[in-house]
Amino acid sequence: MAWLWWLGAALVLGVVEMLTVDLIFLMFAGGALAATGVGLLGAPFWAQILTFSVVSTILLAAVRPWALRRMGRNAPGELTxxxxxxxxxxxxxxxxxxxxxxxxxxxxxxxxxxxxxxxxxxxxxxxxxxxxxxxxxxxxxxxxxxx
CATH class of the missing domain: 2.40.50.140 (Nucleic acid-binding proteins)
Incomplete structure (x- = not known):
């Protein structure tokens, strides 16, 4: 039943990401979704927390920098x-x-x-x-x- 909490956390983190658009909370939402999957498979709670931590860290370290470059965050803004x-x-x-x-x-x-x-x-x-x-x-x- 803990998987429902992880799914709820992923949804909340997704909403927070929509408000901040910084790609940090989206990475945590990905970790929460991974923990949801592990929870659905019947893993103990400590394994769900470990999965959340590892996946979130990997997403923050590897995917977020790539996504920021892809979004053009490092490009100079247009003059207005x-x-x-x-x-x-x-x-x-x-x-x-x-x-x-x-x-x-x-x-x-x-x-x-x-x-x-x-x-x-x-x-x-x-x-x-x-x-x-x-x-x-x-x-x-x-x-x-x-x-």
Whole structure:
């Protein structure tokens, strides 16, 4: 009858894993399922505990690192929000100086200023976003390349 407790523990550990998504509780759930199987075969309780411990340790040591790499946990995250705009090009809507101006960036009009003091970027110029400061895009002219 102890196998029912192991099965319940595996289910609870599986639910906890869904909340944490760290792959630790999933490995313990695997150990609990192995202990469930041993319990169904009629093994004594100490053998069930030993099975749980050994299987969980093996899963933590061997399967979890592989699964984390497979899930791409070690890959750098994709830039989002304001950080995603740095490096993009924009079109000057209102002349941009080192104090004020407006650019159209990804379909939205942003407050902007030139990255270099004294620089004036006329309307229609293509610029590149150097950084974002608050709600203002700091821009620089895109170098013209001759083909």
């Amino acid at each position: 929000n304001v950080a995603a705009h740095v490096g993009r090009t924009a079109e000057v809507v209102t002349d941009v100086t080192d104090r004020a101006g407006r650019v159209k960036l990804v379909g939205e009009v942003w407050s902007a200023r030139a990255a270099e003091p004294g620089l004036v970027l006329p309307t229609g110029t293509t610029v590149r976003v150097v950084r974002i400061e608050g709600a203002t895009a700091v821009v620089a002219p895109v170098p013209v390349t001759l083909s």
